[in-house]
Amino acid sequence: MVDVTGTTGTLVLAGTPIGDVADAPPRLAAELETADVVAAEDTRRLRRLTQALGIHTTGRVVSYFEGNESARTPELVEALMGGARVLLVTDAGMPSVSDPGYRLVAAAVEKDIKVTAVPGPSAVLTALALSGLPVDRFCFEGFLPRKAGERLGRLREVADERRTMVFFEAPHRLDDTLAAMAEVFGSDRRAAVCRELTKTYEEVKRGPLGDLAVWAAEGVRGEITVVVEGATESVEELDAAELVRRVQVREEAGERRKEAIAAVAAAAGLPKRDVFDAVVAAKNAARTGPADGKGLS
Numbered sequence: 001m002v003d004v005t006g007t008t009g010t011l012v013l014a015g016t017p018i019g020d021v022a023d024a025p026p027r028l029a030a031e032l033e034t035a036d037v038v039a040a041e042d043t044r045r046l047r048r049l050t051q052a053l054g055i056h057t058t059g060r061v062v063s064y065f066e067g068n069e070s071a072r073t074p075e076l077v078e079a080l081m082g083g084a085r086v087l088l089v090t091d092a093g094m095p096s097v098s099d100p101g102y103r104l105v106a107a108a109v110e111k112d113i114k115v116t117a118v119p120g121p122s123a124v125l126t127a128l129a130l131s132g133l134p135v136d137r138f139c140f141e142g143f144l145p146r147k148a149g150e151r152l153g154r155l156r157e158v159a160d161e162r163r164t165m166v167f168f169e170a171p172h173r174l175d176d177t178l179a180a181m182a183e184v185f186g187s188d189r190r191a192a193v194c195r196e197l198t199k200t201y202e203e204v205k206r207g208p209l210g211d212l213a214v215w216a217a218e219g220v221r222g223e224i225t226v227v228v229e230g231a232t233e234s235v236e237e238l239d240a241a242e243l244v245r246r247v248q249v250r251e252e253a254g255e256r257r258k259e260a261i262a263a264v265a266a267a268a269g270l271p272k273r274d275v276f277d278a279v280v281a282a283k284n285a286a287r288t289g290p291a292d293g294k295g296l297s
């Protein structure tokens with residue numbers, strides 16, 4: 001498309017069904033039919049979606065997935081700078097939420113290009129609502145690392161998180177992930193595994209992490225979203241030794257001591273000075289030690 005007015009175009013992020021095609025937002029069909037460029041994570045899935053909606057795209061269709069996201073972003077920005085209306089869709093849910101899109105949005109914002117959205121289904125919010133866990137405060141953690149050590153490290157970083165947490169996970173890694181969560185968060189921590197949301201075989205399995213890990217060991221299929229209850233310890237339960245231990249866990253995960261102290265203090269609802277003093281006292285105790293058998297002076 002050639003712009004003769006010098007006006008930049010618009011980037012539209014459109015949500016697509018996470019299962020039931022009837023959940024497609026009403027505006028999605030109109031945007032697909034009229035966009036100058038449709039950037040799709042999988043062009044074959046896009047074709048199936050348009051067929052199910054009974055529509056045809058009139059603009060240019062290009063692929064935009066993890067493997068070509070960096071290379072294709074400048075091309076799409078150029079089209080936007082030329083005045084095109086670019087529609088971005090992923091296989092399911094909202095673009096850029098654990099899917100391609102962030103790079104393009106950031107590049108468009110940098111060029112002062114308008115970015116808007118067609119709101120649609122979200123596995124994150126759907127699973128959260130169905131979980132039966134607190135929804136007043138939550139955080140989205142996306143996919144955990146594939147390697148066991150890195151996965152444990154990431155979970156330790158959020159072990160003290162008070163908000164309900166939402167994770168995505170591949171079905172073949174679910175049992176290992178739930179076992180790791182039970183190890184780090186405690187086997188009694190409440191959670192919900194949401195499988196095949198809005199699809200024919202939708203299932204929400206609720207229970208303690210330990211029980212869910214045993215259940216998942218038998219094998220689970222489908223698209224998976226895991227919702228985990230936040231930490232529920234009261235401030236009174238955290239003594240100085242526990243505060244020091246939590247700082248050490250974060251340091252071992254790669255955080256600087258200053259950042260670790262701030263994070264532990266925030267999670268515990270304590271002043272940073274209290275945690276800092278506990279760490280300094282533990283460090284001094286380790287340095288001096290009761291070498292003479294008389295203890296600390």
